Amino acid sequence: MGARGPGGAGGPTWRNWARTQSATPLRVARPRDLEALVQEVTTATAAGRRLRAVGSGHSFTGAAVTDGVQLHLDALTGVERVAPRPDGNAHVTVGAGTRLADLNAALAARGLAMRNLGDIDRQTVAGAISTGTHGTGARLGGLATQVVGCRVVTAAGDVVEVSPGHDPELFELARLGLGTAGVLAAVTLEVVPAFxxxxxxxxxxxxxxxxxxxxxxxxxxxxxxxxxxxxxxxxxxxxxxxxxxxxxxxxxxxxxxxxxxxxxxxxxxxxxxxxxxxxxxxxxxxxxxxxxxxxxxxxxxxxxxxxxxxxxxxxxxxxxxxxxxxxxxxxxxxxxxxxxxxxxxxxxxxxxxxxxxxxxxxxxxxxxxxxxxxxxxxxxxxxxxxxxxxxxxxxxxxxHWGKLHSLDHVRLAALYPRLADANRVRARVDPTGTFRNDYVDRVLGPLP
Ligand SMILES: Cc1cc2nc3c(=O)[nH]c(=O)nc-3n(C[C@H](O)[C@H](O)[C@H](O)COP(=O)(O)OP(=O)(O)OC[C@H]3O[C@@H](n4cnc5c(N)ncnc54)[C@H](O)[C@@H]3O)c2cc1C
Structure with missing residues (x-):
C-alpha cells in the first residue's frame, strides 16, 4: 500500500507501494460521498487544477501521481446492489474505492465470485481496472472485461452511468483508461456463482x-x-x-x-x-x-x-x-x-x-x-x-499500464489501433485536461 503522509494542503508526500513514485499534491481530499466528490471535481476544473483519484498505490508507473488534487475514495466502498441474472451470474455494483480483498469477501458471503483475478487483492476496484490488471487463463480476459457499467464523475461534474448501452465510447474509456474518463464513483461487475x-x-x-x-x-x-x-x-x-x-x-x-x-x-x-x-x-x-x-x-x-x-x-x-x-x-x-x-x-x-x-x-x-x-x-x-x-x-x-516501461504515445499509438479513439473521447469529456498527469501525457499524448 502506498505510504501516505498526513492530509492537508501542500506538504504530505505520497509514495507508491514499490517506492518508484512519489507526489506532493497541492491538496489531499477524502470525499465522504458522491456529492462531495462532485464538488471536488467541479472546483478543481473551475480553478484549472489537475485532479487524480488514487487507489492503493500499487502501480509501479506514475499513473496515480498528481501535483494537483489527490482524491482517496475510502468512503466510496462496499456493495451497493446485487442484480441476479437468468444464467446464474449476477451484476454487482460496488463503490469504486472497494479493495479487491473486501470485494472477494462480500461476494463469497453471497455465494458469488470474480471469474478471474490477479495474484494479489490489495488493489481497489477502480485502480485495478484502470490499468488493465489481469490474472491468467487463455479463455479469460482481465478484470476490466468483467465490468458492465461505471458511474463516472466527468470534469464538468456530471455524474454519468455508462455501459455498453449508454454512451458506449465513454464506457470504453471508463473501464480501462488510466482515470482519464473521470473519477469512477462506482463500478458494476459481472460475477459468477462461487467456485x-x-x-x-x-x-x-x-x-x-x-x-x-x-x-x-x-x-x-x-x-x-x-x-x-x-x-x-x-x-x-x-x-x-x-x-x-x-x-x-x-x-x-x-x-x-x-x-x-x-x-x-x-x-x-x-x-x-x-x-x-x-x-x-x-x-x-x-x-x-x-x-x-x-x-x-x-x-x-x-x-x-x-x-x-x-x-x-x-x-x-x-x-x-x-x-x-x-x-x-x-x-x-x-x-x-x-x-x-x-x-x-x-x-x-x-x-x-x-x-x-x-x-x-x-x-x-x-x-x-x-x-x-x-x-x-x-x-x-x-x-x-x-x-x-x-x-x-x-x-x-x-x-502493462501500471508497470515500469519506457514507451511513449507515438509507439503506443502503433500498438493500439483504438488509441486515437480514446483520445477523441478524452477531448469530449475533459477538454481542459483536469485528469491529465505527466504519465498520461507521455503514454496517451496531448488532447486532440
Ligand atoms: C505486489 C503487486 C502485485 C500485482 N499483481 C498484479 C497482477 O497479478 N496482475 C496485474 O495485472 N497487475 C498486478 N499489479 C499491478 C496493479 O494491479 C495495478 O498497478 C493496479 O492499477 C493497482 O491498483 P491500485 O488500486 O493500487 O491503483 P493505483 O495504482 O493507485 O492507481 C492506478 C490508476 O487508477 C487510477 N484510479 C484509481 N482510482 C480511481 C478512480 N476512483 N477513478 C478513476 N481513476 C482511478 C489512478 O489515477 C491510476 O491512474 C500488481 C502490483 C503489485 C505492487
Missing part, C-alpha cells in the same frame, strides 16, 4: 515447459509459470475448476507455511538480501531456490487460490506479447542473462489471456502471453529491464 479450484503446482525443466506451453495454456482454466533466471528450473501452476460434489483436498497448514511463508516471503526475503549483498552469488542462490521448488496439489475457494501474499518489495515490468512468441521471448531473455550474468534473484512470471476488444487492453485483438520481470527493490533494475524491453519490442509487446 472452487484445484491447484496443481509442479516443478519442471524450463525447456520442457517451453515446448508444452501451448498445450498447458489450452488444457487448464488458469495456467502460469515461474522461472528462476540463471537456472533451468521452473514451476508450472495449473488451476482448474472442480465439480461441486468433489471432495476438498485442503493444503496441510505446515505445507502452506513452508511454501507460501518460507519460500515466497520469509526465506525469499533472506535470499534477496543476500543477493543484494553478494550479487555474484545470485546464480547459486537461484539454483538452491529452484531446487527447493516442490509440487503440491490442493483445492480451495477460487479467491484463495488466485491470491498470494507478496511481502518482499520489488520492481516490475510486464509485457503482453502475441501468445505464439512467448517461448522465443523467454529463450532470448535466458540468452541475455547467461551472457551478461546480470544478478536477478526474482523469478520471471508468464500468464495468458484471451483476445478482447477493449480499446486500451493489453490483450486487444490478440491471444496474449504476459511475460513479467521483477527485480528486488534494493538491486538495480534498469539494465535488465532495458534489455528485456528491446526483446519485447521485436514482437510488438504492449507494456
Amino acid at each position: 472452487r479450484l484445484r491447484a496443481r503446482e509442479a516443478p519442471m525443466p524450463l525447456a520442457e515447459l517451453l515446448t508444452r506451453m501451448d498445450e498447458l495454456a489450452d488444457a487448464n482454466d488458469h495456467f502460469e509459470l515461474f522461472w528462476f533466471p540463471h537456472t533451468d528450473r521452473a514451476l508450472a501452476k495449473c488451476n482448474n475448476r472442480v465439480a461441486d460434489d468433489e471432495a476438498d483436498q485442503p493444503l496441510p497448514l505446515l505445507r502452506h507455511l513452508v511454501d507460501d511463508e518460507v519460500l515466497s516471503n520469509g526465506v525469499f526475503a533472506v535470499t534477496n538480501r543476500l543477493a543484494a549483498a553478494y550479487p555474484r552469488a545470485v546464480p547459486l542462490l537461484n539454483a538452491v531456490a529452484g531446487r527447493a521448488l516442490a509440487g503440491r496439489t490442493y483445492t480451495a475457494g477460487s479467491a484463495d487460490v488466485f491470491v498470494a501474499r507478496r511481502r518482499v518489495r520489488f520492481r516490475e515490468m510486464e509485457y503482453a506479447v502475441p501468445r505464439e512468441h512467448v517461448p522465443d521471448v523467454l529463450r532470448a531473455v535466458d540468452r541475455w542473462l547467461r551472457t551478461t550474468r546480470e544478478p536477478v534473484p526474482f523469478p520471471l512470471e508468464v500468464r495468458f489471456a484471451a483476445p478482447d476488444d477493449l480499446w486500451l487492453s493489453t490483450a486487444h485483438g490478440r491471444a496474449t502471453g504476459y511475460v513479467a520481470v521483477h527485480q528486488y527493490h534494493r538491486m538495480p533494475h534498469r539494465r535488465y529491464f532495458d534489455a528485456v524491453e528491446r526483446i519485447m519490442a521485436e514482437v510488438d509487446g504492449r507494456p
Whole structure:
C-alpha cells in the first residue's frame, strides 16, 4: 500500500507501494460521498487544477501521481446492489474505492465470485481496472472485461452511468483508461456463482515447459509459470475448476507455511538480501531456490487460490506479447542473462489471456502471453529491464499500464489501433485536461 503522509494542503508526500513514485499534491481530499466528490471535481476544473483519484498505490508507473488534487475514495466502498441474472451470474455494483480483498469477501458471503483475478487483492476496484490488471487463463480476459457499467464523475461534474448501452465510447474509456474518463464513483461487475479450484503446482525443466506451453495454456482454466533466471528450473501452476460434489483436498497448514511463508516471503526475503549483498552469488542462490521448488496439489475457494501474499518489495515490468512468441521471448531473455550474468534473484512470471476488444487492453485483438520481470527493490533494475524491453519490442509487446516501461504515445499509438479513439473521447469529456498527469501525457499524448 502506498505510504501516505498526513492530509492537508501542500506538504504530505505520497509514495507508491514499490517506492518508484512519489507526489506532493497541492491538496489531499477524502470525499465522504458522491456529492462531495462532485464538488471536488467541479472546483478543481473551475480553478484549472489537475485532479487524480488514487487507489492503493500499487502501480509501479506514475499513473496515480498528481501535483494537483489527490482524491482517496475510502468512503466510496462496499456493495451497493446485487442484480441476479437468468444464467446464474449476477451484476454487482460496488463503490469504486472497494479493495479487491473486501470485494472477494462480500461476494463469497453471497455465494458469488470474480471469474478471474490477479495474484494479489490489495488493489481497489477502480485502480485495478484502470490499468488493465489481469490474472491468467487463455479463455479469460482481465478484470476490466468483467465490468458492465461505471458511474463516472466527468470534469464538468456530471455524474454519468455508462455501459455498453449508454454512451458506449465513454464506457470504453471508463473501464480501462488510466482515470482519464473521470473519477469512477462506482463500478458494476459481472460475477459468477462461487467456485472452487484445484491447484496443481509442479516443478519442471524450463525447456520442457517451453515446448508444452501451448498445450498447458489450452488444457487448464488458469495456467502460469515461474522461472528462476540463471537456472533451468521452473514451476508450472495449473488451476482448474472442480465439480461441486468433489471432495476438498485442503493444503496441510505446515505445507502452506513452508511454501507460501518460507519460500515466497520469509526465506525469499533472506535470499534477496543476500543477493543484494553478494550479487555474484545470485546464480547459486537461484539454483538452491529452484531446487527447493516442490509440487503440491490442493483445492480451495477460487479467491484463495488466485491470491498470494507478496511481502518482499520489488520492481516490475510486464509485457503482453502475441501468445505464439512467448517461448522465443523467454529463450532470448535466458540468452541475455547467461551472457551478461546480470544478478536477478526474482523469478520471471508468464500468464495468458484471451483476445478482447477493449480499446486500451493489453490483450486487444490478440491471444496474449504476459511475460513479467521483477527485480528486488534494493538491486538495480534498469539494465535488465532495458534489455528485456528491446526483446519485447521485436514482437510488438504492449507494456502493462501500471508497470515500469519506457514507451511513449507515438509507439503506443502503433500498438493500439483504438488509441486515437480514446483520445477523441478524452477531448469530449475533459477538454481542459483536469485528469491529465505527466504519465498520461507521455503514454496517451496531448488532447486532440
Ligand atoms: C505486489 C503487486 C502485485 C500485482 N499483481 C498484479 C497482477 O497479478 N496482475 C496485474 O495485472 N497487475 C498486478 N499489479 C499491478 C496493479 O494491479 C495495478 O498497478 C493496479 O492499477 C493497482 O491498483 P491500485 O488500486 O493500487 O491503483 P493505483 O495504482 O493507485 O492507481 C492506478 C490508476 O487508477 C487510477 N484510479 C484509481 N482510482 C480511481 C478512480 N476512483 N477513478 C478513476 N481513476 C482511478 C489512478 O489515477 C491510476 O491512474 C500488481 C502490483 C503489485 C505492487
